[in-house]
Amino acid sequence: xxxxxxxxxxxxxxxxxxxxxxxxxxxxxxxxxxxxxxxxxxxxxxxxxxxxxxxxxxxxxxxxxxxxxxxxxxxxxxxxxxxxxxxxxxxxxxxxxxxxxxxxxxxxxxxxxxxxxxxxxxxxxxxxxxxxxxxxxxxxxxxxxxxxxxxxxxxxxxxxxxxxxxxxxxxxxxxxxxxxxxxxxxxxxxxxxxxxxxxxxxxxxxxxxxxxxxxxxxxxxxxxxxxxxxxxxxxxxxxxxxxxxxxxxxxxxxxxxxxxxxxxxxxxxxxxxxxxxxxxxxxxxxxxxxxxxxxxxxxxxxxxxxxxxxxxxxxxxxxxxxxxxxxxxxxxxxxxxxxxxxxxxxxxxxxxxxxxxxxxxxxxxxxxxxxxxx
Numbered sequence: 001x002x003x004x005x006x007x008x009x010x011x012x013x014x015x016x017x018x019x020x021x022x023x024x025x026x027x028x029x030x031x032x033x034x035x036x037x038x039x040x041x042x043x044x045x046x047x048x049x050x051x052x053x054x055x056x057x058x059x060x061x062x063x064x065x066x067x068x069x070x071x072x073x074x075x076x077x078x079x080x081x082x083x084x085x086x087x088x089x090x091x092x093x094x095x096x097x098x099x100x101x102x103x104x105x106x107x108x109x110x111x112x113x114x115x116x117x118x119x120x121x122x123x124x125x126x127x128x129x130x131x132x133x134x135x136x137x138x139x140x141x142x143x144x145x146x147x148x149x150x151x152x153x154x155x156x157x158x159x160x161x162x163x164x165x166x167x168x169x170x171x172x173x174x175x176x177x178x179x180x181x182x183x184x185x186x187x188x189x190x191x192x193x194x195x196x197x198x199x200x201x202x203x204x205x206x207x208x209x210x211x212x213x214x215x216x217x218x219x220x221x222x223x224x225x226x227x228x229x230x231x232x233x234x235x236x237x238x239x240x241x242x243x244x245x246x247x248x249x250x251x252x253x254x255x256x257x258x259x260x261x262x263x264x265x266x267x268x269x270x271x272x273x274x275x276x277x278x279x280x281x282x283x284x285x286x287x288x289x290x291x292x293x294x295x296x297x298x299x300x301x302x303x304x305x306x307x308x309x310x311x312x313x314x315x316x317x318x319x320x321x322x323x324x325x326x327x328x329x330x331x332x333x334x335x336x337x338x339x340x341x342x343x344x345x346x347x348x349x350x351x352x353x354x355x356x357x358x359x360x361x362x363x364x365x366x367x368x369x370x371x372x373x374x
Contacts, residue, residue, distance in 0.1 A: 188338065214350065218286075
């Protein structure tokens with residue numbers, strides 16, 4: 001059936017019925033009491049208003065047809081109590097208050113967005129709208145199921161930026177002391193502790209081989225070729241077989257490449273690299289995706305920068321948490337790879353076809369631009 005009212009009409013009904021009308025009735029009741037007039041009718045109407053206020057404040061508990069009835073009844077109640085009208089400017093101002101944001105979330109937020117917003121205590125209306133648009137677009141394009149984690153990096157502090165939009169109760173990031181809050185996401189100071197532990201382990205998710213997976217991220221700053229940095233990764237059994245899921249940007253002194261290792265058993269010949277002549281590795285949205293042992297692609301801003309079609313050794317999968325801002329080396333950190341690059345968005349999940357990757361890139365860039373992170 002659907003709800004016949006939009007968010008402004010809902011907030012307008014709340015202001016008119018739950019605030020203005022009840023205040024009017026209370027004032028009239030007080031005036032009547034001064035002259036010893038009967039107040040029973042006022043009491044009954046005030047109680048009706050308080051009940052409607054309760055229903056409006058818990059609108060998310062009702063089915064769509066019930067929401068329609070509640071808002072309609074609230075409007076009639078407000079009209080019968082002195083024609084309590086509400087201007088658009090009043091609605092706009094109320095929508096920016098803590099209560100207005102809370103009610104707006106109850107009325108129209110997708111359940112996954114609401115869970116994230118509640119967990120991360122997001123109050124900024126522009127961030128909430130950007131999140132809502134992001135999730136709606138992913139679901140409309142049938143991409144939502146492709147993700148294990150989505151880190152949109154929004155909120156008032158690093159703690160808020162640790163939550164996973166795909167499931168706010170899982171894979172919350174533990175930040176090292178070198179991770180820094182930034183208006184465009186998260187920054188890293190290049191120290192040994194400049195990392196985030198995603199608490200997501202591909203092996204624990206059921207991966208026995210390094211295939212049918214992707215990792216993506218958006219960085220809003222250009223590359224510093226004077227330093228080597230790893231943007232994410234996990235390396236298991238580094239001293240021997242070496243199973244890897246990593247991405248590294250080498251310094252100019254080391255050749256200036258950026259490369260991906262998605263291989264097992266020290267199959268270093270399967271490294272996929274992008275030279276500076278092909279792409280400088282500056283700001284943009286990067287996707288690394290693999291569907292099988294003979295498919296590995298690096299995609300930046302909808303352009304395939306490198307691909308590997310020979311068979312890779314992909315068994316086993318590293319049995320370690322994936323770190324961002326550095327590489328998890330057997331549950332330690334290698335001092336040669338901490339990052340100094342900002343990160344404005346990050347995901348990991350199953351393989352994305354080229355068509356899916358392009359759709360996903362468009363959706364992410366709408367989100368990035370909405371938050372002025374480009």
